[in-house]
Amino acid sequence: xxxxxxxxxxxxxxxxxxxxxxxxxxxxxxxxxxxxxxxxxxxxxxxxxxxxxxxxxxxxxxxxxxxxxxxxxxxxxxxxxxxxxxxxxxxxxxxxxxxxxxxxxxxxxxxxxxxxxxxxxxxxxxxxxxxxxxxxxxxxxxxxxxxxxxxxxxxxxxxxxxxxxxxxxxxxxxxxxxxxxxxxxxxxxxxxxxxxxxxxxxxxxxxxxxxxxxxxxxxxxxxxxxxxxxxxxxxxxxxxxxxxxxxxxxxxxxxxxxxxxxxxxxxxxxxxxxxxxxxxxxxxxxxxxxxxxxxxxxxxxxxxxxxxxxxxxxxxxxxxxxxxxxxxxxxxxxxxxxxxxxxxxxxxxxxxxxxxxxxxxxxxxxxxxxxxxxxxxxxxxxxxxxxxxxxxxxxxxxxxxxxxx
Amino acid sequence: xxxxxxxxxxxxxxxxxxxxxxxxxxxxxxxxxxxxxxxxxxxxxxxxxxxxxxxxxxxxxxxxxxxxxxxxxxxxxxxxxxxxxxxxxxxxxxxxxxxxxxxxxxxxxxxxxxxxxxxxxxxxxxxxxxxxxxxxxxxxxxxxxx
Numbered sequence: 001x002x003x004x005x006x007x008x009x010x011x012x013x014x015x016x017x018x019x020x021x022x023x024x025x026x027x028x029x030x031x032x033x034x035x036x037x038x039x040x041x042x043x044x045x046x047x048x049x050x051x052x053x054x055x056x057x058x059x060x061x062x063x064x065x066x067x068x069x070x071x072x073x074x075x076x077x078x079x080x081x082x083x084x085x086x087x088x089x090x091x092x093x094x095x096x097x098x099x100x101x102x103x104x105x106x107x108x109x110x111x112x113x114x115x116x117x118x119x120x121x122x123x124x125x126x127x128x129x130x131x132x133x134x135x136x137x138x139x140x141x142x143x144x145x146x147x148x149x150x151x152x153x154x155x156x157x158x159x160x161x162x163x164x165x166x167x168x169x170x171x172x173x174x175x176x177x178x179x180x181x182x183x184x185x186x187x188x189x190x191x192x193x194x195x196x197x198x199x200x201x202x203x204x205x206x207x208x209x210x211x212x213x214x215x216x217x218x219x220x221x222x223x224x225x226x227x228x229x230x231x232x233x234x235x236x237x238x239x240x241x242x243x244x245x246x247x248x249x250x251x252x253x254x255x256x257x258x259x260x261x262x263x264x265x266x267x268x269x270x271x272x273x274x275x276x277x278x279x280x281x282x283x284x285x286x287x288x289x290x291x292x293x294x295x296x297x298x299x300x301x302x303x304x305x306x307x308x309x310x311x312x313x314x315x316x317x318x319x320x321x322x323x324x325x326x327x328x329x330x331x332x333x334x335x336x337x338x339x340x341x342x343x344x345x346x347x348x349x350x351x352x353x354x355x356x357x358x359x360x361x362x363x364x365x366x367x368x369x370x371x372x373x374x375x376x377x378x379x380x381x382x383x384x385x386x387x388x389x390x391x392x393x394x395x396x397x398x399x400x401x402x403x404x405x
Numbered sequence: 406x407x408x409x410x411x412x413x414x415x416x417x418x419x420x421x422x423x424x425x426x427x428x429x430x431x432x433x434x435x436x437x438x439x440x441x442x443x444x445x446x447x448x449x450x451x452x453x454x455x456x457x458x459x460x461x462x463x464x465x466x467x468x469x470x471x472x473x474x475x476x477x478x479x480x481x482x483x484x485x486x487x488x489x490x491x492x493x494x495x496x497x498x499x500x501x502x503x504x505x506x507x508x509x510x511x512x513x514x515x516x517x518x519x520x521x522x523x524x525x526x527x528x529x530x531x532x533x534x535x536x537x538x539x540x541x542x543x544x545x546x547x548x549x550x551x
Contacts, residue, residue: 041510042533047551050544054551085429215457215507228456234431234481297432297474297483299458310461310472323472325459330507 010034010344012351014043023332023356032343037335052322057083057291060319062153064309067324070113072151073106074302075309075324081236082298082311083157083319087291093280095159099237100275101172102145102154102164103300104268108179109138110303111261111268114355115186118258121348122199123385127186134182137175144168159285169276180269187262198391200255203342204350207252210337218305219264220331220354222248223257230301242274254353261355291317302327304355328356345383408480411453415484418448433484442473442488443499449475449484450505457505458483462515464546469496469521473508490521500526518545 007028014024024043028036048067052060061076068075077099084091091099112135119127139149146152146162154161164172190196206216211224221228227248231239247263249256293315299308305327312321331354339350415425415433421441426434437445449455455475463470469490476483490496500523502509512523513532520543523529531538543549 040532045533047544050551085432212456213506215505228478230481233476233478234483295428295434297485299476299483306458306476308458308474310474312463321461321463323459323461325511329459329510333507333510336506 012347014040025335025351027339027344027347029344032345034339034342034344034347037339039332039335041332049322049324052319052324054318056317057157057313057319060322061156062151064324065151065153067326069150070110071106071302071304071307071326073103073154074300074307075326076153076155077103077237078298078300078307078309079311079322079324080155080157080298081300082296082309083291083313084288085296085298086294086311086313087157087288089158089286089288091159092283092286093238094163094282095284096238097275097279098160098162098164098284099155100239100242101272102142102152102160103237104272104275105138105142106152107268107303108265109135109142110355111265112138112183114261114303114352115258118254118349118352121352121381121384122196123388124196127189130182131186134179138179141168141172141175144171156285157291158288159283161285163284164276164279166279169279172276173273176269176273180266183262183265183269187259187266190258190262194395195388195392197255198395199388200258200349201251201253203254203346204338204353205252206334206338210334211252214334214337215330216305216334216354217330218301218303218327219257219260220305220327220334222246223260223353224252225250228306230299230306234299236300238275238278239271241278242271244271244274254349257353291315304328305331328354332356343387344380345387348380348384408482411477411480411482411484414453418445421445431480431482433482434487435484436487436489439471439488439490439498442471442486443501443504445486446473446475446501447504449486450501453477455484457507460508460511460515462519462521462545464519466547467491468493469519471498471515471521473501496521497524498522499524500529502526517543519543520546 010027010029012025012027024040026038027034048063052063055063061079064075064079065072112131116128116131142152143149145164146154206224208225211221211226225248227246229246232246244267247260249259291313293313295312297310299306307327308325310323311319314320335351339347342350421444422435422437424436428434450457455477458474458476461472471488471490473486474483488498490498498521500512502512503525510532512526513529515521516523516529517531517533
């Protein structure tokens, strides 16, 4: 009689104090290979959809900007677009341009944040330091316009709360020049580095077919040859009037997603420059008094993908139903397609590559019945970095000492 | 697909839906009875190649509504299938997860929060609610106060 096969289950999560979401992954592993993945979410469920039903239409944007600290421009924007659709309101031209500028600044800081974290995970801490250093001035610009580094709360039904003052234009343009130069340098460093090619190519591949089945969006989709972008497909704000490209890559691996994000950052710089140059004069908001009964769908391209809001009104002053779908909600389940068959050392990176609001690597515990082995965050990071070092050595590069980690 | 082409295509499933409601320039709603929801979604997802966006569950007092939102990314149109689940005591609807794996989480979420049972769902376990949350209390129903 054969013994029943013993499955080893790796528990990833549920708590990661670095980022704002908590998720719990159970990886079934066979040696170093991942054979199945089970996800448990909602440790941080705050009931925002239900709370929204108790707030007035004009209060909700400040609530939904707290859905996510990073995407705090996209969520309120998707919401107000849904409400404006119900009310049949079109905000003034200048407001549309201001919305574009704020949302692209958000995309730049979010993508740079991701590039830094990805570098950190594979042992390129210089990239981490650089990317976060260049991200800082973007937050300062956002603070200068909206009053906040995050949770900008800058959109309202009918327009924007704060304007981008004309006097600020030269300062923003100057910062954009610096960001563009540095991002180009980072992009070149990534594209030219043979170790990064070896480490990131072919890792965590999400095929186009799987991408469609799991309904992924944003850079996760565009890295898998699904060239969708709400900014182009269902244009909002001022995107239809500006000249920019949707970046997509066919490979579906971590490298492709990194390239998409880096090139998108450069596109965002282009968009903001044009928006500043064409910024029309006039007010940034119209008054909206009543929201008639009806239902509306608003969506916006957040840094991580499409943010979707559905709002229903019964003619009162509060929404009767407000559904929020953040991009990670559809991107995270695609791990089922991209992690299985990969190495444990690649899991951190594959999970991080969709840029979930949480990279789920804080605490891992291998449970195999008799021997309990605990793989904590440091050890996982070490596994990932050792693989980078090994590849580097095989390619004849300077040896990375483990003490450096 | 262009807008008028999409309209033509949608007319092919006219007998399964109660109408085609255009509520804004790029927003189409297709109300239908719960028995037809799987077939209508299959038509949109497989035959027309629309992208599944998400679903919304609503407690509309006299019935439950389940809205499956799809997006036609070529013309930017959001097509919403609106299914009415009229049995409030034992709400049930065909699951679309066997068709679209990306719908697994949202159907589990609606099961948790509204108590709608999705038949043929491969894994209708709790997603949002804690393991020790009492049975039969559905937070998104209107009778539950915030």
